[in-house]
Amino acid sequence: MDKGQSLVLLVTASNPQSQLFIDYLHQQLDCQVSVVAPTTEWKGKDSETTVVLLDADHIDEATMQQWHVKAAEANDMSLAAFNLRDEEHAVEVLSAMNLQGVFYRSDSLEMICKGLSILLEGNLWMSRSLMTRMIQFFRRQQLNSYRPVCGLTHRELEIIAMLGTGASNIEIADQLFVSEHTVKSHLYNIFRKIKVHNRLQAVNWARQNLGAPPPLVGRRQREPSQHPIPNHS
Numbered sequence: 001m002d003k004g005q006s007l008v009l010l011v012t013a014s015n016p017q018s019q020l021f022i023d024y025l026h027q028q029l030d031c032q033v034s035v036v037a038p039t040t041e042w043k044g045k046d047s048e049t050t051v052v053l054l055d056a057d058h059i060d061e062a063t064m065q066q067w068h069v070k071a072a073e074a075n076d077m078s079l080a081a082f083n084l085r086d087e088e089h090a091v092e093v094l095s096a097m098n099l100q101g102v103f104y105r106s107d108s109l110e111m112i113c114k115g116l117s118i119l120l121e122g123n124l125w126m127s128r129s130l131m132t133r134m135i136q137f138f139r140r141q142q143l144n145s146y147r148p149v150c151g152l153t154h155r156e157l158e159i160i161a162m163l164g165t166g167a168s169n170i171e172i173a174d175q176l177f178v179s180e181h182t183v184k185s186h187l188y189n190i191f192r193k194i195k196v197h198n199r200l201q202a203v204n205w206a207r208q209n210l211g212a213p214p215p216l217v218g219r220r221q222r223e224p225s226q227h228p229i230p231n232h233s
Contacts, residue, residue, distance in 0.1 A: 006031040006120050007048045011038055011067065012055035021109075028113040031120060038063045042070075050077045051101070051119045057083045061096065062166035068097040078119050082112065087130055094134055095207040096164060101125035150193045150209075159186050160206045163199055 008025060012018050014035055026033040036042045038059045052067060059067075064081075071077045080101030084090050090102045101119045103112050115125040124131075152160070155176075162172045169187075173180045187199075196202045 007050045008033045008116055009050055009052045010035045013058045024109055029116060051116060052079050054081045055083055056081050064097055065165050080119055090130055091133055152193060156186055156190050160190055160202060164203050164206055
């Protein structure tokens with residue numbers, strides 16, 4: 001593959017340190033290297049093989065989900081995360097979104113370049129122990145899919161999946177064409193059934209028992225006159 005037609009896109013805060021990192025990658029990899037701020041809208045070219053490198057130190061969960069959606073819609077885009085604390089952190093992120101590569105804070109620049117080269121060739125980059133843990137995780141998820149999940153209804157399962165994308169009560173109401181009061185009632189019943197006390201605990205429970213929520217591609221929208229959705233950008 002001609003890496004000169006490929007792109008490594010670093011999603012992080014733009015500062016002198018990130019620029020030094022970009023310069024180093026550009027010297028070591030025979031491809032284009034660019035940077036974009038986490039909240040900046042970016043549209044890639046279909047002809048490019050793109051590896052998106054998400055900086056876990058500067059990107060929140062909602063923004064990671066947005067890139068998850070972009071990757072699902074793109075023809076040739078791979079997602080990787082770097083600056084992950086450890087393998088536990090990697091498992092947490094991988095349970096919420098699809099990543100092809102994982103890099104830790106302790107990884108050397110040489111190791112990151114090696115991993116990016118592997119990703120640009122269309123392969124995975126993560127440790128065998130991490131892959132084993134994720135296989136076990138998805139096996140548990142598959143087993144759970146064949147039995148009732150704590151008595152949750154189909155609508156409650158929809159709502160708990162939306163919690164994992166960072167959606168607010170108003171956003172969930174708009175997507176399901178129900179009132180915000182109805183969403184709150186469903187959340188009360190969900191928390192009671194799975195024995196948690198807040199949204200974060202519910203999301204963590206869902207990741208362990210239901211797996212990663214699917215990318216919300218082509219979500220239904222209400223007319224904007226009823227419940228305007230806050231702008232999180």
